Amino acid sequence: MPISHDHKTANALEIQGVGRRFGGFWAVKDVSLSVRPGERRAVLGPNGAGKTTLFNVLTGDLVASAGTIRMDGADVTQTPMHKRIKGGLRRTYQHAHLFDGLTIRETLFLAVSGVAGGWQRFLPLKPNDDAIGKAENLAGMAGLSSDLDREVANLSHGQRRQLEIGMALAETPKMLLLDEPAAGLSPSERPRLAELLLSLPKDITIVLIEHDMDIALRTSDSVSVLHNGRLLAEGSPENIMSNEAVHNVYMGGAHGH
Amino acid sequence: MKSALFILPFALVPFFANDFWLVQIFGRALILGVIALSLTFLAAYLGVVSFAQATMAGVSGYTVAYFGPNSVDVGRELPFYVVLPLAIIMATLSGVIIGLIARRSQGIYAIMITLAVGVAFFYFTRQNYTYFNGWTGFSGIRAPEIAGTNLRDPLPFYLLIISVAMLCLMLVNGFIKSPLGLTIQAVRDAPKRVLxxxxxxxxxxxxxxxxxxxIAGSGGILNVWYQERISSFSVGLGPIVDILVIAVIGGLKHPIGAFIGALAFVLLDTFAVDFIDRERFNTLIGLVLLAIIMGAPDGLHGLAKSWLARFKKRVAENQV
Structure with a gap:
């Protein structure tokens, strides 16, 4: 059952009856969600539940086959991805898609100028360019300051994930969709990621897909559970942990920890 | 900018070479290198192999032929300072049109679609007599005289060629470090992520x-002045494949590969007839291409780079 919010401002994210079909198969079907501004929402579900497909529909990577998507009250169902990004949405990917031939500095520079404008310039970059300064700040936030001139192809898996998050934080996003940011991180890198997520400004709305329950529940104030492409349950982390239906389909009838 | 220095040794050629070597070998190699640079630029930084470079070069060549002095009764003569910018603009526009057509294509599909554009342009020039003078094309095309310097003379023409080659290399080297240049490379690596x-x-x-x-348009102007004629054969399958062969032999990963490949191609094209029949040239260049693809996938530039790295390593080891 969707959570109802009693407030006057528009929800950061409001989706109604959203579905995505591949041929005859509905990977996501009839999902409705409301996420308040500044809310931290975890989306959980077993493999194949449709979490990443839902993210792809929300960002515009995939076009919704059914339903409507509103961000800050505006209908963006048919809006191309790059325009949604300019509207304040950012995302990270489960498998880091990065610009392997560029350096960290260049990558973060593009992330800044993609939103703020300026990527169209065709004269060589000056080191004192505004966007370069912002890129270096982002590298600091993502813990990559010491490797600014390193080529992305040579980064470790953990550094690639950090860079993904740094890119998503460019030009202060309104809403962040993080697709398994802890995937592939070592146990020592995970608490650092949780710290980074907790340190983000409270007015950024975050929707997070995460298999690491510790990170998901520590960083979220509400949880939505998907199963077979449908919304199974919604509520506070405590409610979800004690929800019998969730236990049955997601945790195999037993508490996983 | 470092790789633009690669062109500098070419500036020494006039001091020791006769007119044949100056224009027919080094001049021609640099002209073909500029046109191939256009292909290498797309391959190295956008990740697309294009077959439309001869078309883009042909567009500027035909513009110069139509609006410049020629010995056929087609066209309208305009001053060179109007014709040259016009030719460059037309070639750039042809790039825009080809880009719009091929924008969603990668790999073999980009090759096919750009090849289709090239072949369509070939047939169009062959059948249109109003602007392209059909099969015969244009002849008697002459480079202009600027401020008392006749660009048809070997030395001024060679100096012009080398300047254009240097400027095009500097353009590519500077451009790839610009925001738009970085974005092009980002599209090569992860187009969805760019969105x-x-x-x-x-x-x-x-x-x-x-x-x-x-870039191809700049090379196209020099080429039409070098050849002094242009016809549908200048934009046909032969030149289309020649440009690709040059770029692959030189190496598609770095801009200077285009010039290395062009020099190798011109040397083979000019001197192979001393050893084999003219008709066997395609067999020879085919074998060279095969050897390069099998032995040095990154072309002669890649081969030279790996030799240099090995040499440096050996020197370092000896010092230890």
Whole structure:
């Protein structure tokens, strides 16, 4: 059952009856969600539940086959991805898609100028360019300051994930969709990621897909559970942990920890 | 900018070479190198192998032929200072159009679609008599005289060629470090991710093709002055494949590969007839291409680079 919010401002994210079909198969079907501004929402579900497909529909990577998507009250169902990004949405990917031939500095520079404008310039970059300064700040936030001139192809898996998050934080996003940011991180890198997520400004709305329950529940104030492409349950982390239906389909009838 | 220095030794050629070596070998190699640079630029930075470079070069060549002095009764003569910018603009525009057509294509599909454009242009020039003078094309095309310097003379023409080659290399080297140049490389590496940072990919891809059109167009003007004629054969399958062969022999990963490949191609093209029949040239160049693809996939530039790295390593080991 969707959570109802009693407030006057528009929800950061409001989706109604959203579905995505591949041929005859509905990977996501009839999902409705409301996420308040500044809310931290975890989306959980077993493999194949449709979490990443839902993210792809929300960002515009995939076009919704059914339903409507509103961000800050505006209908963006048919809006191309790059325009949604300019509207304040950012995302990270489960498998880091990065610009392997560029350096960290260049990558973060593009992330800044993609939103703020300026990527169209065709004269060589000056080191004192505004966007370069912002890129270096982002590298600091993502813990990559010491490797600014390193080529992305040579980064470790953990550094690639950090860079993904740094890119998503460019030009202060309104809403962040993080697709398994802890995937592939070592146990020592995970608490650092949780710290980074907790340190983000409270007015950024975050929707997070995460298999690491510790990170998901520590960083979220509400949880939505998907199963077979449908919304199974919604509520506070405590409610979800004690929800019998969730236990049955997601945790195999037993508490996983 | 470092790789633009590669062209500098070419500036020494006039001191020891006769007119044959100056224009027919080094001049021609640099002209073909500029046109191949257009292909290498797209391959190295956008990740697309294009077959439309001879077309883009042909567009500027035909513009110069139609609006410049020629010995056929087609066209309208305009001053060179109007014709040259016009030719470059037309070639850049042809790049934009080809980019718009090929913007969603990668790999073999980009090759097929650009090849289709090239072949369509070939047949169009062959059948249109109003602007292209059909099969016969244009002859008697002469480079202009500027401020008392006749660009038809070997030395001024060679100096012009070397300047254009140097400028095009500097353009590529500078451009790839510009925001748009970085964005083009980002599209090569992860096009979806480019959208996810708020940048639409179509204008990025089309701008890359426009730059390619600009470069090929510059080479096209020099080529039509070198050949003193242009016809549908100048934009046919032969030249289309020659440019690709040059770029592959030199190496598609670095701009200077285009010039290395062009020099190797011109040397083979000129001197192979001393050893084999003219008709066997395609067999020879085919074998060279095969050897390069099998033995040095990154072309002669890649081969030289790996030799240099090995040499440096050996020197370092000896010092230890």
């Amino acid at each position: 996810a940072i708020g940048i639409p990919t179509t204008p990025v891809i089309v701008s890359a093709y426009a730059i390619a059109g600009f």
